[in-house]
Amino acid sequence: MEFLHALTQYAFLQHALIAGLLAGVVCGIIGSFVVVRRIATISGAIAHFVLAGLGAARWLQVVHDQQWADPMLGAVVAALVAAVVIGLVSLRAGEREDTAIGALWAIGMAVGILFIARTPGYNEDLMSYLFGNVLLVGADDLKLMALLDLVVIGCCVTLFARLQAVCFDEEFARVRGIRVELDYLLLLSLIALTVVLLVSVVGIVLVIALLTLPAAIAGRFTSTLAGMMGLAALLSMAFTSIGLAVSYGPDLPAGATTIAIAGLAYVAVIGIGALRRSLSRRR
């Protein structure tokens, strides 16, 4: 109640709510690809590499007075670089893929922290990048987020059958004459853009949970990839909204609250499923 009242009064809360909804839509769509294609680790590496972009942009802005260097822009560039590098590595390197992913994950963090250490306001920046601070999302950020939403959703709708085929059976898609490498790089790039959207809501460290948990829950109740995406999007939007509402009163971090709620929902769904199976076996 207190939250609803505050929502009508404060623009920053309205922005936060809209940011959560914008992130939730793509999170459900792209998260479903991540879950069925089993590339959660790759998505985690892309997310952590984003810190390099955030740190570099913030450093350029504060220390060198380059106002064009918006941290969101830095995040987009870093995420896309990480997606392409990981994509090329995983298409070429085969068995050494996980080493490369781990390296990129850590290098991104290290570079980001070095830049942030050289920038005044060290602690606040780092904390909000790592764990998100959705209350800081401004009207300009919302415009960029809406644009990213349109790009990701547009690509997924037009290329759905291809992307589904590549996720289901990459080799067969290749035999059917599809340029599988291009589709895979495109998918990773879409993941990268989604990660950027999510970073402003829940932060780098927590991105992976919001990307996978709603999709994993949705996967238990749906029998098509499109259905999974729809349900996962609704769940993601519910989690970010409830997380914001619950965290407002006691002044908890919104990102962490959102993830805790998503995690509880996931555990509950898994638990109820297991309980029902064991009960039906006993009968």
Add this chain to the structure above:
Amino acid sequence: MTGADPVIEITDLCYRFGGRHWVLDDVSLTIDRLDFASVIGPNGGGKTTLIKLLLGLLEPDRGTIKVLGTSPERARPRVGYLPQHATIDARFPIKVVDVVLMGRLGPRWPLGRFTLADKQAAGAILERVGLGGFERRSLAELSGGQRQRVLLARALAADPELLLLDEPAAGLDIKVEQDFFQLLGELNRAKTVVLVSHDLGFVSAFVKTVVCVHHTVDVHPTSELDGTTIQNLYGGDVRLVHHEHSVEGH
């Protein structure tokens, strides 16, 4: 039908795994149109590698491969492929018809849109493999045998001239496997069939040629196949279960 109408022509083929040990060494092989060839041999002997070379998914280190008179890559639109079942995630959330439609994807459908004709074709092929009315069913709820039929329908979706099937019967029980081979036998009237068989002793009555792969390749008509062949292939200590063959035309 004369014998001089090869669908697969392999000459002096060599393939090394990771540039090290030879998987296939100096292989020459010809498969004629409307043949039904079963590829047998021990694990790691190169059966799947042979199939992937025929699909152009792997490049030979030496030698030439011609499929349907052209390169493996160019032949792909006219080839139907059923991969090993382990490569498919059985829990993937997808309807049967959407799996079959993947068989009609191609470079000409840059966006992967399907027409009504595609959907009707998919329905007809499902009917053909004995899964009429299964279009809207979820892949995850099907039995192993039904799932293999769906993948066969996907391989058939573009009406290929040549079917390459990698262990299509692995994990199926005997009755289901026999039905599956019956279906392949019917398809063989119009299409050349090459399948990798996991089960060495069992060679279906529909099989006309046996291709033994163990780094090298020997070809036998089924009528010639006996215990010595199998022993040579697997290095001796194999007990052969004798089957009643009813081979026609040899």
